[in-house]
Each structure stands twice: as C-alpha cells, then as structure tokens.
Amino acid sequence: MPLFTTHKMLLDARKNSYAVAAFNCENTEMIQAVIAAGEEMDAPVIIQTTPTTVNYASLDLFVASAAALARDANIPVALHLDHGNTYELAEAALLAGYTSIMIDGSHLPFEENIAITKMTVDTCAAEGIPVEGELGRVGGKEDDTAAAGCIYTDPEEALRFIKETGVSSLAVGVGTAHGVYASKPLLNTELISVLKDILPVPLVLHGSSGLDDAVIQDCIKRGISKVNIATDLRFAYTQAVRDFLKQDPDCFDPKKYGAAALQAVKKNAINRIIICGCQGRANIS
Numbered sequence: 357m358p359l360f361t362t363h364k365m366l367l368d369a370r371k372n373s374y375a376v377a378a379f380n381c382e383n384t385e386m387i388q389a390v391i392a393a394g395e396e397m398d399a400p401v402i403i404q405t406t407p408t409t410v411n412y413a414s415l416d417l418f419v420a421s422a423a424a425l426a427r428d429a430n431i432p433v434a435l436h437l438d439h440g441n442t443y444e445l446a447e448a449a450l451l452a453g454y455t456s457i458m459i460d461g462s463h464l465p466f467e468e469n470i471a472i473t474k475m476t477v478d479t480c481a482a483e484g485i486p487v488e489g490e491l492g493r494v495g496g497k498e499d500d501t502a503a504a505g506c507i508y509t510d511p512e513e514a515l516r517f518i519k520e521t522g523v524s525s526l527a528v529g530v531g532t533a534h535g536v537y538a539s540k541p542l543l544n545t546e547l548i549s550v551l552k553d554i555l556p557v558p559l560v561l562h563g564s565s566g567l568d569d570a571v572i573q574d575c576i577k578r579g580i581s582k583v584n585i586a587t588d589l590r591f592a593y594t595q596a597v598r599d600f601l602k603q604d605p606d607c608f609d610p611k612k613y614g615a616a617a618l619q620a621v622k623k624n625a626i627n628r629i630i631i632c633g634c635q636g637r638a639n640i641s
Contacts, residue, residue, distance in 0.1 A: 359422060360426075381403050455485060456486055487524055492508050592621050
C-alpha cells in the first residue's frame with residue numbers, strides 16, 4: 357500500500373476508544389520490525405523520526421525505506437516527523453514525502469507557539485497532510501530536545517490553540533517524560549478526560565516508555581488516541597545486539613545481529629500494539 361496519513365487513523369482511534377501505536381525508528385531494521393509487527397497483528401502503525409534521527413540519515417532515505425516497505429504491506433503505514441523543531445524542517449519533511457508532521461512549539465511563549473504551528477498547518481494543508489501540535493510540555497529529553505519538568509496542558513488554552521492553529525491532533529502534557537524515568541511518574545490522568553471532553557481533535561501521549569501497561573491503557577480509555585514509543589525500542593534493539601555478540605563474539609556480519617535486533621523490536625512492537633488495543637484495526641474506513 358502507499359503511505360497513509362495519520363488523519364483517518366487517529367479519528368478512527370478516537371471514535372472507537374483505542375490508540376494507534378507510533379514507533380520512533382532509527383534505521384531500516386526497526387522500520388521492518390514495526391511493519392512486520394503491524395502485519396502480524398493486523399494493526400495500523402506509525403513510523404516516526406525525530407530531527408536527530410533525520411540528521412543521522414536523511415528525510416529522503418527514511419521516506420524511501422518506509423515507502424518501499426509499506427508498498428508490500430497489507431496494513432496502513434504512516435510516516436511522521438516527531439518533534440519537528442523548526443518550520444523549515446517541517447516543510448522539508450512535507451516536500452520529501454512524509455505523510456504526517458509534528459511541529460513542536462511547546463518551548464515557545466504561547467502566542468509564538470500558535471504562530472509557528474498555524475504556519476505549518478497552512479503549508480501542510482495544501483498537500484492534505486495532518487499536523488500534530490504540542491501544548492503544555494512533556495518533560496525529559498527527546499534526542500537533542502530537552503525540557504525541564506512537565507507543564508500541564510491548560511484546557512482553555514488548548515481550546516484556543518486548536519481553534520487558531522487548525523491542528524489535526526494535539527500532544528498534551530499530563531506528567532509524562534521522554535527517555536528513562538528516574539522515579540515512578542505521577543500522571544494527571546483526570547486531565548486527559550477533561551481535555552477529551554472539550555477538544556475536537558485526537559490527543560497524543562508522549563513519553564510512554566517505562567509506564568505501567570495499566571497506566572497507558574487508562575490514558576487510552578480516558579481519551580488518548582496515539583501513543584508514542586521510542587526508548588523501549590532502543591533498549592530492545594541494543595540489548596539484542598549485546599546478547600548476540602556476547603554469545604558469538606567473533607561474528608562480524610551485521611546482518612546476523614541486525615536480524616536478532618529486528619526480532620526483538622518486533623516482539624516489543626507487538627506488545628505495544630496489544631496494549632494500545634489497535635490489533636485488528638487495519639481496516640480503517
């Protein structure tokens with residue numbers, strides 16, 4: 357299939373009270389693993405890359421890899437720019453062929469966040485590509501983007517933000533953080549319920565790696581329609597390579613330990629798809 361946008365994916369998830377699992381992929385093996393997991397579970401999947409990942413390779417390379425693998429798949433696959441940190445990068449991803457864009461102006465003053473988000477939405481709308489914005493702040497560190505602590509999303513500000521920007525989905529600050537949790541986070545899950553009731557767009561949960569499965573499922577029940585997974589996949593990939601080379605330290609063929617890493621990421625992705633409740637949801641109307 358050709359690459360899908362995230363628009364219908366997330367609207368269907370919101371309507372039917374599940375979440376689409378969105379996976380940050382660093383290389384081709386991880387993209388292969390995620391799509392294979394989606395096919396095995398008959399689930400839509402979102403492949404994501406951050407600015408640092410794009411710098412490691414390129415927008416064109418990730419588009420080519422994702423598009424080639426999606427073409428042979430029987431499930432909807434979207435390619436999403438995660439935490440786009442400038443308008444220029446968002447525009448470049450759009451022109452390269454990404455089918456979903458995030459512009460993260462959450463570190464900016466409110467009015468500036470609205471301005472850069474609206475500019476991105478207007479540009480992407482001409483090509484029919486949905487845009488995810490962020491209001492409030494997810495703590496922790498996402499590659500080169502760091503945020504000190506969480507700022508909860510204000511419901512009234514969020515309503516204005518959506519009206520003035522036209523975003524298709526919104527990443528919300530409810531107490532999660534990127535990276536590895538130093539201690540068990542305390543999430544304001546009631547805020548998700550409040551935001552779901554008053555906002556007309558699907559809500560996105562960042563910083564899910566390290567959360568208890570039951571906590572993620574409660575967030576989905578309350579109104580989260582997209583769950584981002586990054587750190588868990590990195591751990592799975594890296595640990596599989598370490599284990600393989602420990603057992604076979606003389607191996608010099610990257611295909612062999614790459615295959616082991618692929619299977620580890622696939623297993624993790626299947627687990628996340630089940631947690632999100634999106635298995636069997638590939639047939640999106």
